Amino acid sequence: MRRPRHLHALFAAFTTAVAAAGLVVGSGAAAHAATPLPAHVFAPYFEAYSSDSPAELAQASGAKYLTMAFVQTEAKGSCTPYWNGSTAQPVDASVFGADFTTIRARGGDVIPSFGGYAADNGGTEIADSCTSVDAIAAAYQKIVTTYDVSRLDMDIEDKSLTNKAAVDRRNQAIKKLQDWAAANGRPLQISYTLPTTTSGLASSGLNVLKSAKTAGARVDVVNLMTFDYYDNAAHDMAADTQSAATGLYNQLATLYPAKTPAQLWGMIGVTEMPGIDDFGPAETFTTANAATVYNWATAKGINTLSFWALQRDNGGCPGTGGSDTCSGIAQDPWHFTHTFAPFTSGAPAADDFSLSVAPGSAVVVPGASTTATVTTAVTSGSAQALALSVTGAPAGVSATVSPGTVTAGGSAQLTVTASASAGPGTYPLTVTGSAGPLSRSATFTVTVPGPGGAGLSNGDLEKGTLGPWTCESGASVVSTPVHGGSYALKTSPTSGQTGECTQTVTLAPNTKYTLSGWVQGSYAYLGVRGGATGSAWTSSTGWTKLSVPFTTGPSGTATVYLHGWYGQGPVHADDLTVG
Template identity: 55%
Template structure:
C-alpha cells in the first residue's frame, strides 16, 4: 500500500438499502456452495505481500492468522486483459500457484481473500479494469480467480489512477455486476470489497465517493467499503487510533448519502478498516503503535465492523526500529506478530 504498496507493487435511487448494500444477515446466512466457503461476518485478514517468496501458509501458521488477504493480482502490462499474481506470468492464476498454501490454510480453519490492484498496478494502469477495455473479459478474469481457488470474496484495492479513471471505474463495476449475476445463477455467494484511501474528512471527493456511487448506478452490490486509515500526507499531528475512528465516522456520513435507507449502524457493519502498522510511508507523525492496535481492535469490535486488516503481514516484527514504510518490518519496537496477535481477537468476537 502507499496506501497499499506493492513492489510489482448507486441504481441511482434505492427502494431499500439492501438492494445494493446487502445486510449483514444476508451475507452470512446463505448456504455456501461446495467449492465456495463463506467467511465470518467479522474478519481480520491482514495483507500478505505476494511479491515475496514467502509461503502464505507458513506465515499464517507462525503468526496465528487464520485469514489472509493475498496481494496483488494485476496485468503484466498496460493494455493487457490477462492477469497474474503481481503481473508476473511465472505466477499465474492457477492452483499450482498458492493452491497448496490455500489448502493448508483451510485445513487449519482459515481461508484467503485475493486482492486486485495495489498502488503500483493502479498507478501504472496495470489494474485489470484500467488495462482491459472488454468488460466481459474482466468479469471472466474475476470468475477465474473465484473458481480456481474456490474463494467467496474478492478485494479491489483502488487508488491513484484507478480511482480517478472514470472509464475504468465503470468497467470494474459493470464486471462486478456480471459476476454477481453469474454467482446467483450458479448458486454461489461471492462478496466484493472496495479498499480505498481516506482522509480525515472521508473518501476523496469526487473520486473516492464516485467509485461507490458508480457501483450503485451499475446495480453492483459492494459488501464492504474498506478504508485505508494511514498515509494522510497532511503534515499534521496524528494519533492513529483516534484518527481511525474520526475518518471512519466521516466515511459513514458520506455513505449515508449513497445508501440513504441504511442506518449508521448498518453502514458500520459494512465498513472495513486497514491500518499500516508501525511507521507508515509518510513517516512520523503517522505511527500506529502496538497500543493503538489494542484500541483499534476494541473500537472495531464495538462498532461491529465487517473487516479489520493491516499492511502487511511481513512487516509484523520489530526488526527495524525507526525505519518508515519498510516492506519487511514495522519500524516500531514490538514482539514478532504482536499486531497479528492483537487484531486476531476481532475474528473471534
C-alpha cells in the same frame, strides 16, 4: 496499498523457473462450495510478491485469514490476470493453491485483492488495462473458480481513482460477476479498499461507490486505508481511524438510505499500517493504537480489520518507515496480529432480500393495461437468483412479471391487463420473489372501474343499510320519504356538524363524469373532492335533482359527499349515481 516501486522490477525474476515447470494458465482447481467469511474478520494483507509461503506465515503469526496482494495484468492493454503481474505466477491451482488448501484446513481462508499502488499507478490494474467489461468479469470469475473464494477485494488508489472509464468498467464487470455467482449459487462478496482522509472518503473514492450503485453492483465492504494521509500533520492514528470511519458511515448512510445503522457499520473495514508508514514518523501506528482500534472496531461491529502487511509485523528495523519487512518500531514479533486476531467472530450473514412494487396500486379500465416496477435488494449475505411470480388476478384480469428471474438487486416489470369483460372491483395481487425456501412478497392493488354508476355503491340505498357510506352520527336509512324504491338516506345536521355522508369511488383516470342525485331539505349539498372537485346545493320541500359535473385526476379516485347545514334540519337523498 503501498508496494515499493523497486519491487515491480523483481517480478521478471520469477518467470524462468516457473515457466520451465510447464504450468498451465487457468487449469483451475476442483470446485467446491466456497465458505462465506465470518461477519467480522481480521484479514491482514500478505505480500504475495515475496518468497514467503502464505500458509507458513499464517501459521507462524496466528492469522487465520489473509488478504492476498495483488492480482494485476502483466502489461498495459492486457486482460489476463496474474499474481503481481508476473507471467510466472498465473491464476492457477499450482500457484498458491496448496497454501490456500492448508489455510482452509485450519479453519481460515483468503481474499484475493486486485490492484494495489504499483498497478494503479502503472496502468496494470485490470480494469485500467483491459477495455472489455466481459473480459474483466471473466478474470474475476477465474479467480473465484480457481481458488473457490467467497470475497474479492478491489484496491483502488492513485491514478485508478480518477480513471472514470475504468471505474465504470470495473463496476459493470462486478455486476456481471455477481449475477453469475447468484445464478450458480455461489456466495460472493466484493470489498473496495480505498484511501481516505481523516473525515471520510475524498470525492474520488466516493465516486467509485456512486459508480457501483449506478451499475447495480453491490459493494459489501468499504475498506479504508487509515494511513498515508500525506497532510503534513501530526496524527493520533487510532483517533484518526475512528473519525475516518465515522465520516465514511455518514457517506454510506446518504448513499444507502435504506440500510440500518448496524448494516452500515457492517459495511465498513479499516486497514492500518503498523509502526511508521510511508509518510514518516508523524504517522506512526503504535501498539497502544492497536488495542484502541480493536476495542472500537468490536464495539461498532465493523466488518473487516486488517493491516499492511503481515510481513511487517515485527520490530526488526527501529526508526525505518514504510518498510515491507518490518514495522520500524520496537515490538514483539506478531504483536499486531495477536492484538487483532480475536476480532474474527460471528457467523456469516444469511442470504436475504427485500421486494417492493412501485407504484403500489393502479386503476385499469376494461380493455387497458398498466405497469409497475418490481424492485429487489440484498438485505444480508450474498445476492441470489430470484424466481418472480404474481397471483390473485380475478377472471378477466391478467398479470405477468418480466423477466421471470432476476438476481437480488435487480428489477422487473409487472404488467396488469383488464379485458373488456373484466368485472368491476378492487383486487389485491401478490408479487412474490423466491430463492429456495426463502420468499418475500409485496401487494399491488388493481381497481377495475365499472361503467356508468357502477363506481358508486348503494347509491339507491336499496340495501337497506348505510354501507359503504360513511356518515356522521345521526344518519340513517329511512322508508319515507323516498324518491324511488323502498329506501332513502337521511342525514341529521346539528349545531356542531353538517351530518355529512361520504363514499370514495374509483373511476377511469382523467375522465369526465357527472354525479347526480335527488335531494330534499334545507341546504342540501352534493359534491366530490379528493381527486376531483365539484358541488351543487339546493333548499326544497320536495324532491329536487342535483347534477355535479367533474373530471377525475390521474388516480381516478374521488370522494362523493352529501350533507346539510349546521342546525338547518334533516336532508334526504336517493338514487345517487356517477355516470
